Amino acid sequence: xxxxxxxxxxxxxxxxxxxxxxxxxxxxxxxxxxxxxxxxxxxxxxxxxxxxxxxxxxxxxxxxxxxxxxxxxxxxxxxxxxxxxxxxxxxxxxxxxxxxxxxxxxxxxxxxxxxxxxxxxxxxxxxxxxxxxxxxxxxxxxxxxxxxxxxxxxxxxxxxxxxxxxxxxxxxxxxxxxxxxxxxxxxxxxxxxxxxxxxxxxxxxxxxxxxxxxxxxxxxxxxxxxxxxxxxxxxxxxxxxxxxxxxxxxxxxxxxxxxxxxxxxxxxxxxxxxxxxxxxxxxxxxxxxxxxxxxxxxxxxxxxxxxxxxxxxxxxxxx
Amino acid sequence: xxxxxxxxxxxxxxxxxxxxxxxxxxxxxxxxxxxxxxxxxxxxxxxxxxxxxxxxxxxxxxxxxxxxxxxxxxxxxxxxxxxxxxxxxxxxxxxxxxxxxxxxxxxxxxxxxxxxxxxxxxxxxxxxxxxxxxxxxxxxxxxxxxxxxxxxxxxxxxxxxxxxxxxxxxxxxxxxxxxxxxxxxxxxxxxxxxxxxxxxxxxxxxxxxxxxxxxxxxxxxxxxxxxxxxxxxxxxxxxxxxxxxxxxxxxxxxxxxxxxxxxxxxxxxxxxxxxxxxxxxxxxxxxxxxxxxxx
Numbered sequence: 001x002x003x004x005x006x007x008x009x010x011x012x013x014x015x016x017x018x019x020x021x022x023x024x025x026x027x028x029x030x031x032x033x034x035x036x037x038x039x040x041x042x043x044x045x046x047x048x049x050x051x052x053x054x055x056x057x058x059x060x061x062x063x064x065x066x067x068x069x070x071x072x073x074x075x076x077x078x079x080x081x082x083x084x085x086x087x088x089x090x091x092x093x094x095x096x097x098x099x100x101x102x103x104x105x106x107x108x109x110x111x112x113x114x115x116x117x118x119x120x121x122x123x124x125x126x127x128x129x130x131x132x133x134x135x136x137x138x139x140x141x142x143x144x145x146x147x148x149x150x151x152x153x154x155x156x157x158x159x160x161x162x163x164x165x166x167x168x169x170x171x172x173x174x175x176x177x178x179x180x181x182x183x184x185x186x187x188x189x190x191x192x193x194x195x196x197x198x199x200x201x202x203x204x205x206x207x208x209x210x211x212x213x214x215x216x217x218x219x220x221x222x223x224x225x226x227x228x229x230x231x232x233x234x235x236x237x238x239x240x241x242x243x244x245x246x247x248x249x250x251x252x253x254x255x256x257x258x259x260x261x262x263x264x265x266x267x268x269x270x271x272x273x274x275x276x277x278x279x280x281x282x283x284x285x286x287x288x289x290x291x292x293x294x295x296x297x298x299x300x301x302x303x304x305x306x307x308x309x310x311x312x313x314x315x316x317x318x319x
Numbered sequence: 320x321x322x323x324x325x326x327x328x329x330x331x332x333x334x335x336x337x338x339x340x341x342x343x344x345x346x347x348x349x350x351x352x353x354x355x356x357x358x359x360x361x362x363x364x365x366x367x368x369x370x371x372x373x374x375x376x377x378x379x380x381x382x383x384x385x386x387x388x389x390x391x392x393x394x395x396x397x398x399x400x401x402x403x404x405x406x407x408x409x410x411x412x413x414x415x416x417x418x419x420x421x422x423x424x425x426x427x428x429x430x431x432x433x434x435x436x437x438x439x440x441x442x443x444x445x446x447x448x449x450x451x452x453x454x455x456x457x458x459x460x461x462x463x464x465x466x467x468x469x470x471x472x473x474x475x476x477x478x479x480x481x482x483x484x485x486x487x488x489x490x491x492x493x494x495x496x497x498x499x500x501x502x503x504x505x506x507x508x509x510x511x512x513x514x515x516x517x518x519x520x521x522x523x524x525x526x527x528x529x530x531x532x533x534x535x536x537x538x539x540x541x542x543x544x545x546x547x548x549x550x551x552x553x554x555x556x557x558x559x560x561x562x563x564x565x566x567x568x569x570x571x572x573x574x575x576x577x578x579x580x581x582x583x584x585x586x587x588x589x590x591x592x593x594x595x596x597x598x599x600x601x602x603x604x605x606x607x608x609x610x611x612x613x614x
Contacts, residue, residue, distance in 0.1 A: 063420050110599055113606040117362045117419050118558060122602065125555035129595035136588060246551060250427060257424065286443075289435030296428025300421050301413060 012186035016317040020265050028171050037167040038235070043275045044174040045232040050255040050267030051181050052224035057253075058262030059185055060217045061197035065120045066107065066127025067225055067252050070100035072244030073130065074226025079146040079239035080139055089154045093173065093230040100226020101219050103130070108218035112211055124246060131244045145240030149233060166235060173231050177224050182264065184220060193217055254292055257299050260306030265319050269308050326584055332463040334580045340469055340538065342576015343476030344370075346569045347531040348553045350480060351524035353562040354487070357500040358520040361411065361422030366553070367546030368433040369525050372399050373532025375437060378448055378541045388451040388537075392475075395533045396526035403525030407518050430547070437543040445542030472534050479530060480569045487565050496520065555598045561611020571609060 010018055031040055053067050074096030082092045111122040134140045141147070151160035160166045184190050196203045196210045203210050233239045242248060251274065259270025274292075281288045299306065305313055312319040323331050348366060355363045363369075376398050377391035386394065406429065414422050454468045487493040499506040499516055507513045532546075539545050560571030575594050583590040601609060 063423070065423075110602050113602055114558075117423055120420065120423055121362065121554040121558050122598070124551060125558060125595055125598055128551040128555075129592050132591040132595075136591075246547075250431070253424065253427075286435045286438035289431050289438065291435075293428040293431025293433075293435060296431065297410070297425055300425040300428065301410065304417075304421070 012182060014318060016315070016319060017264060020319055024265065024268065025175070028175070032164060032167050037163040039275070039279060041163075041167055041170045041235045042232075042279075043271050044170050045228050045235065046252075046255060046275050047268040047271035048174045048177045048231070049225055049228035049252050050259065050271050051178055052221045052228060053252045054256045054261065054263075054267045055181055055184065055221040055224070056218060057256060059190065059193050059197065060214055062112075062115065062214065062218070063117075063120045063253070064111075064123040064218075064221075065246070065249050065253065066111075066123030066125075066130075067222075068244050068246060068248035069107065069127035069130040070104055070222040070225035071229035071232075071248060071252070072134065072239070072241075073103055074100045074229030075233040075239040075243045076134065076140055076146065076229075077226075078230030079149045079233040079237075082152060082234070083146060083149045086152070088156060089152055089160060089169070089234055092234060093227055096230020096233070097223045097227040100229065101223035103226075104219045104222025105215070108215045108222070112214045112218065124249065127244070127246060127249060131241070131246070134241060134244050140239075140241070143241065145238055146233075147238050149237040149239070151234060151237065160234070170231055170235060173227065177227060178268070181224065184217075185264075189213070189216070251292070254296055254299075256306075258295060258306055260309030260312070260319075261304075263306065263308040263312060263319055266306050266308035270306065273307070324585075329463045331584055334584045335577060336463075336465060336469055336473070336580075338577045338580015338583070339473050339573065340576070341579055342573035343473050343480075344531050344535060344549060344572075345553055345556045345576055346480050346572025347476055347527050348549065349556045349560060349572050350483060350565065350568045351527040352553065352557055353560075353565065353568045354483075354527075355521055355524040356562050358496070358517050359407075359411070359415070359422070360419055361414070361426065362419070362554075363521075363524065364423055364426035364550070365406075365429040365433065366426075366525075366528050367548075367550030368430040369399055369403065369546070370528040370532040370535070370549065371437065371543060371546035372402070372433065373529030374448070374536040374539075374541045374545060375441075375532075375543075376529065377533040377536050378446060381448070388533075392530065392533050396529040399529035399532075400522040400526035403522045404518055407521040411521065412514070412517075430550075434543050434547065441543065443543055445540030445545075448536040448541050450537040468537060472538065475534060476531070479527070480572075483527065484565045484569065552594050555594050559594075559598050559601045559608060561608020563608075564610040567608075567610025 013021060028044075049067070049071055053064065056062050056064050077099040078092040078096035081087045081095050082089065087095070107123065107126045110126065111119055114122060135142065151166060153159055154169055158165060158169075160169065185193075192203065192208055192213055196208070196213055200210055229243060232243070255270035255274045256267050257270070258273055259268065260266025277291060278288055281291060303310065308319050322328065348370060352363055352366055355361065373395045376395040377388070380386040380391045380394060381388070410429070411422070411425065414425060450468045454471050457464045457466045458470070487496060495506065495511055496516065499511065499513055503513050535545065556572055556575055557568075559575065560567045562568070575597065578597065579590055579593055582593040589596070
């Protein structure tokens with residue numbers, strides 16, 4: 001906010017944000033030549049998921065503890081339609097997004113009746129219900145999940161079996177989602193959301209139906225989470241119960257918190273750190289959980305603004 | 320064999336008893352959550368982990384020190400309660416001035432750390448804990464055979480829940496506690512050491528969870544995930560009951576356990592989700608919860 005009053009906005013970006021965005025783009029383009037594309041795709045999916053989650057916590061002020069439901073169901077539907085209906089990868093990702101949106105509409109309709117910690121508990125409980133549904137329902141393959149999903153061809157002619165080609169597609173999905181969220185936040189609709197976050201009774205008294213605004217934001221967040229899940233299923237060719245498990249919900253909270261709640265670039269930064277840490281610690285079993293828990297505690301106790309939030313505060317900029 | 324609604328009687332009563340047992344755990348855990356929330360304004364996400372710790376402490380007492388079930392029933396809640404005091408004093412108390420959500424995130428992190436440490440040390444397969452000899456065997460109630468231990472769990476849970484209710488609603492300590500929940504600065508002005516009251520409340524809620532953990536140890540195998548399996552359902556129970564009333568938490572807990580047990584008889588596929596379905600219905604009809612006072 002401070003930055004926007006000092007420098008002119010370009011497409012809603014301040015100058016600092018434009019520079020940060022350029023740096024991020026450069027990193028996305030350069031990194032597959034240095035690091036494993038599969039790892040980077042994992043980061044990008046986690047980053048998109050965290051950006052979607054951040055839309056709720058950062059700009060509406062509601063903490064959803066059930067975002068795994070949208071990510072996981074998006075993943076399942078995308079994997080299932082690709083494997084059994086042989087739909088195009090683009091259609092599968094869109095179907096993943098629509099699944100997230102539909103589920104988000106139902107869960108959001110129930111959950112926004114309460115706020116604060118009740119909202120968190122209700123979303124957690126509803127997501128647990130989705131988890132049990134996936135455990136029992138025949139189409140998910142139970143404990144095995146849906147495996148060996150072929151990547152196929154995008155738009156019928158771009159062969160995705162090559163990791164580099166796949167990477168550019170995932171990068172395009174991420175940047176598309178990132179810019180969409182940015183557009184939402186800076187639209188008049190996004191301004192109303194911020195108004196609701198700051199002072200809901202005031203927004204109500206100004207004539208805004210705040211529940212409708214929250215629900216629309218929730219559905220958008222869920223749709224993008226579904227897209228992230230569908231893309232993940234496409235990359236790894238697998239959709240499993242882990243995707244809908246509440247530990248995935250916890251992970252996206254951690255990612256966003258670590259990067260910086262309510263910052264534009266925080267969730268992506270968090271995804272880089274959390275995904276790298278998981279890959280590095282995977283060989284040490286339950287130490288991943290311990291480390292994640294410890295980071296949670298440190299973030300809450302001493303580091304509430306997160307990496308990007310602290311950086312922005314140091315530089316006196318909005319990032 | 321006699322039948323009720325086309326279901327063999329013993330099967331129905333057996334599942335009802337199992338439901339009551341689950342309900343007993345829901346009641347004890349949601350009761351602790353409600354008490355802690357009332358005083359600390361924090362949803363204690365670590366509650367499941369501390370429940371698991373209760374079971375583990377009783378297992379350790381038996382296997383490392385040879386201390387049996389009944390002493391553990393008192394010792395384990397005390398040990399975990401002291402652990403709770405340390406947590407509250409060193410970590411949780413730093414958060415009272417912040418948004419409630421940070422408390423939830425912090426205790427979630429605590430749960431991950433505790434569960435992860437136990438998983439590292441003991442694996443996740445689980446370890447058996449013998450039912451104490453006095454409580455082994457079964458009693459013929461005429462309409463069914465009741466395993467003695469299960470009857471004991473329901474009885475012990477009822478006694479503990481009702482004592483907690485009596486302490487909070489009928490004693491002067493409880494009156495101070497309720498007053499501090501309503502208006503802490505005012506109670507402090509009257510000379511009550513509110514921070515100590517808060518610490519003791521946390522320890523009490525945590526001890527309840529640990530007590531439930533000891534009761535659960537012989538029924539489920541003692542394993543690091545036993546808490547997180549329960550806690551998500553308990554959150555739904557809390558949403559259904561609303562956190563305003565102690566008796567409300569007890570009734571909701573037992574009631575939902577029974578509903579779950581009956582579902583297992585009539586429509587087993589839905590037994591894992593029925594509590595959540597009830598939650599959805601309650602949210603639609605009465606968003607503040609059955610016993611909740613405010614939204």
